[in-house]
Amino acid sequence: MSHPIAVFVSGTGRHLENFVRLALAGELDARVSLVLCDRAEAGAIERAQKYGLQPVTLLPADFENSEAFSRAAFDAAREAGAETILLAGFLRLLHIPADWTGRVLNIHPSLLPAFGGKGYYGHHVHEAVLQRGCTISGCTVHYVDQEYDHGRILVQRTVPVLQVDTPEDLATRVFDEELIAFPEALRLHMQALPAAHGAEKTSG
Numbered sequence: 001m002s003h004p005i006a007v008f009v010s011g012t013g014r015h016l017e018n019f020v021r022l023a024l025a026g027e028l029d030a031r032v033s034l035v036l037c038d039r040a041e042a043g044a045i046e047r048a049q050k051y052g053l054q055p056v057t058l059l060p061a062d063f064e065n066s067e068a069f070s071r072a073a074f075d076a077a078r079e080a081g082a083e084t085i086l087l088a089g090f091l092r093l094l095h096i097p098a099d100w101t102g103r104v105l106n107i108h109p110s111l112l113p114a115f116g117g118k119g120y121y122g123h124h125v126h127e128a129v130l131q132r133g134c135t136i137s138g139c140t141v142h143y144v145d146q147e148y149d150h151g152r153i154l155v156q157r158t159v160p161v162l163q164v165d166t167p168e169d170l171a172t173r174v175f176d177e178e179l180i181a182f183p184e185a186l187r188l189h190m191q192a193l194p195a196a197h198g199a200e201k202t203s204g
């Protein structure tokens, strides 16, 4: 029986597409039971529809505060029967309820704990990496806790940073690794269920 996953998106949905394709190709024992989007104009919506998925769009402005938004998002995941939530370019801080601890994974385009936290997303990360003169960068998939980019790390992959790199060059090189890292982390997580749930409860 394939694992039901919810994919939360704010952006273009390239990770979402990667998961759908891998599942369709039988390379990932998972099926997308929910796509949740927090931006009406996100490219991910059209991309999801291409695969017959109808995203649930929750707009933060329609909620009293971030707690109420989070509650609605996790309710949608429960209703869809999701076992695991993947934050695939989802840029909003969520309040993780107890029953989802150890079941929410995030991908971040740097080697955490460097260049993580509020304000570090997308191109901002790669600009900061270049400005600092780093010679390596990469991506991290980690469990999500109540802080931005903070929970226990599942997978990291590295790339070289070249002196001639633009932020776009670096983003492309890192993203190629992201497409490997996120499914790899999901596989590890699924293999470890429900042990991963217990492990996360003890982490920072």
Ligand code: GAR
Residues within 6 Å of the ligand: 009, 010, 011, 012, 013, 014, 015, 016, 044, 088, 089, 090, 091, 107, 108, 109, 120, 121, 122, 175, 178
């Ligand atoms: C990815 O590069 C992901 O690492 C990044 O957003 C992009 C989403 O791409 N996430 C963050 O920066 C989170 N802090 P996508 O919308 O095309 O899948």
